[in-house]
Amino acid sequence: MDDSRRRRSSAEPLSRRLFVAGLGASAAAVAGPALIRADGAHAAAPGTGGALPDDLFSLGVASGDPLPDGVVLWTRLAPDPLAGGGLPPRAYPVEWEVAEDERFSRVVRRGREVALAQFGHSVHVEVDGLRPGADYVYRFRAGGRISPVGRTRTAPAGATSALRFAFASCQNWQDGYFTAYEALAAEDLDFVAFLGDYIYESEPRTTTVRTHEGSGEPTTLEEYRNRHAQYKSDVHLQAVHAAFPWIVTWDDHEVDNNWADEIPQDPDKQSPAQFRARREAAFQAYYEHMPLRRRSRPRGLDMQLYRRLGFGDLVDLHVLDTRQYRSDQPSTLEAAETDTSLTMTGDEQERWLVDGLTDGSTRWNLLANQVMWAQNDRRAGPEDVFDFDNWDGYRVQRRRMLELFGTDQVSNPVVLTGDRHCTWVCDLEPDFDDPSAAAVGAEITGTSISSGGNSDPDRFQATYRPIAAESPHWKYFDNQRGYMVCDVDRDRMLSSLRLVDTVWQPEGATVRTAAEFVVEAGVPGVTVEYEEPRAVHRRAQTRREAGPQYEVDDVEEHVDLGR
Template sequence: MDVSPQRPLSRRLFVTGLGATAAAASVPGLIRVDGAHAAPPGTGGTLPDGVFSLGVASGDPLPGGVVLWTRLAPDPLFGGGMPDRPYPVEWEVADDDTFARVVRRGRVVALPQQGHSVHAEVEGLRPGATYAYRFRAGGRISPVGYTRTAPAGSVAAVRFAFASCQNWQDGYFTAYHHLAGEDLDFVAFLGDYIYESVPRTTTVRTHEGTGEPVGLVEYRNRHAQYRSDPNLQAAHANFPWIVTWDDHEVDNNWVDEIPQDPAQQSPEAFRARRQAAFQAYYEHMPLRRGSRPRGLDLQLYRRLRFGDLVDLHVLDTRQYRSDQPATLEAASTDASLTMTGEEQERWLVDGLTDGGTRWNLLANQVMWAQNDRTAGEVDTFDLDNWDGYRVQRRRLLELFGSGSVANPVVLTGDRHCTWVADLEPDFDDPSSPVVGAEITGTSISSGGDSDPVAFQNTYRPIAEESPHWKYWDNQRGYVVCDVTPERMLSSLRLVDTVWQSEGATVRTSAEFLVEAGRPGVTVEYQEPRTVQQRAQSRRDSGPVYDVDDVDETADLQR
């Protein structure tokens, strides 16, 4: 169905009108049913106000459709507050935000064993088109969300943002207030959506609960607390998201079935914890039914295509990886160490070399580029990063330089810093060729308000020994990427504080250019030092809080 909207959609309406909805009229004649369950009789009934307290979201856009998400949770921090029975939920997708021109309708059943979450996979939409959507349940109507399908065929441009690391206790999500006002095709989230750390009262705000989440209800409550943030809700409601995880969604630095602290968590206990964390993660993310957890497993690595312009390869570098090596020698020589597992690596290689698009972008969790932490003759590395898996890294980077991978760019989270680097198969060999680029984005809030002067003083002498580094900074924000057949321009968008809930401003602090056919990255723009100093002055004049999470150094090896 090709219907023109009565008036242009404005996804920015959600930023200024959170919770604003149209009148709760009944849905006439549902024209299709989405989901594995038909609504049994007698499962409905009136629900209390606030049943849509966690907002709405969409994700994984395809040329013909998206997945729509919500969760029924009138008492979100205490298990959700829903009766222990199924509830039918109706959804609508429209060409206009008044829903006068509805193009798809359907119904799913929100099940208690899925936390009353909803994952409605909508099909039959136009490629590259913007739509409004909403849900109805128990006489209540959700806020309006906006989504966009992926383009198809010949594509002139794609614009997206990527973000990571949003520790609730370290700061307010002020960056999302500004991200929600951008004009984007999608948002890629690269990991650490929640943090499993214990509640602290000396930070900006306090985690719910009494300790680290371990069971399903505890992980649900932690996710629900994060989802309650209005700025995060606005960012979800304005664009489709493509999500992956890192470690804090489960346990710091976990790998496969191994926790951070095996002496404190038995194998059986950690498997149960992993299963609970996976279930809660799926319940709160706009993922398709193919990612529904099955036992200990959740299928998260996947590929999304945006016409002939971009392949986005979404990685999972936690679920299948080998344990972190104990020494740098092992990291450098042990060919059995893997970050991805053999199956995911074959999948990645097949996708990178199929020649279907102009750009190959990797949605990745931890840094690829070699990242020394000390100046001088002694080198120090975090072996939880790709520095700990050097044989596999070299193998993949040699593939980048083989001529069979078009314009590879790695997009990374985790570091709570912006780190822009050329990628080389052997970072210690001056003659090693540049084969790609990596843009590591900073955190949304993790690390709190930073001290960029001290950071620069620490890393400037190390940078003199690391010529592949092009830019580094530790302030908070996100990255916006404009991709065309000729180039990819990435803009670092920084906020001046995350320690105040309102009034933070945003600025473009730097721009990074990757040109098609020319491996590597250049810094096209960098703000004057006086701008950084003004931002630092504002932070210094405001409140000061403890930081719950910093760039972990538990696996540093010299």
């Protein structure tokens, strides 16, 4: 894509190469000894309660939910992040700055927030007054300590010719290092969409590549804070947060595997009251660690996470929440096919989604979604085996939505999905069992960052090729680790699958573009434009097999559900 289309915020462009390289430098070295006022003079040390520990900004910085005139800026004061944060339970003033250049000589916004103990000393700054489609840098200061510098970009406004973003999901700490983020941080993107399973709630295991903190599954607020803090300590994850604005949503592991509304995975082990308390704790810790706006601040059992972000007249991104309002998973295929009360989203969110899809304001409608929409049989032959935690369990609502996709009310719908630890690219059809059914949209399910560890593609392909012969809506499937980069313009959406050859070493993994998928505007469905030669695939597998071998904590792709 032609980078000349990007509108920079000043005549002096922000250098991504230098910016990413500088993320590892100390905050003091990057930011200088004092904050800089808009007039270029050095400000006096702010009254932030005296000196605080050197590792005050140990969890890095982040931005999120870009609008044409602003973004959310995030950090958390946590000098001892795996022990509840490490600060006394009082408030701390935190200053922030947004500038047009990396030296902060052109500061355009600045202010002060208060980091409160009841929110884990996290800071959520909603900056406005910025210019559309522009790059900025930002930083924080508290108690004489200066944070690393982050970079962000506002959303475009009005007529927009192109958009470039990445999406990712499923980053299990125990299953592997976040090596894919080393490459992702060097991309040139408008934003990153994260589609769920930011943390895993599973208990620590010593047989995996690295071990979860704590002594069991988190259930309390402090335990969820510690788990989030461990994940945020990853240097590659911090680098990607500091490089782009993120748009986040959750799936199940941020709370409890396969939870549905107020129902845990194992109701025989968690009473309703216990799970409600656990859900509240998990919601608050999630908010404390994500660059979310104040309207997403949890209120008891509830947290407003579904939302819509616009990128000029090109893209509406509909961010879904398919956990908080869903019905319990059905236990039979008959119930999944006929029970009209089953809902993945709840009635209110479905009405909100329909309204947004049909307002006709943009060229593309993209859904940031957690679990697969496309029918996904798990066994070859006449017997059907489905995972009812996916949309396969909520077929009445799925058909209703896909029939809407097939009308002229919805412009170019594409569902972006996480969860599966695999890449699964599919046509969407109202009736997947009807060979004559026409495609009404496309779904691109992205693989995991680390969940599932180093994969076995040969075994995976041997399992699913016979099923693919019975599933003509499947266009591509693979189970290696990585992320997806999407280039959207007026005519098409090109999605490039970036894969790493190993997640069992902390850095230096080789990244390659393994496949490319195209959705043409006005033409429902998706095509495979490029697929890497088998020789490249084999070289990558040889490297995976040559290194150390570890068990994995969470495997989705080979589960035999027996339903």
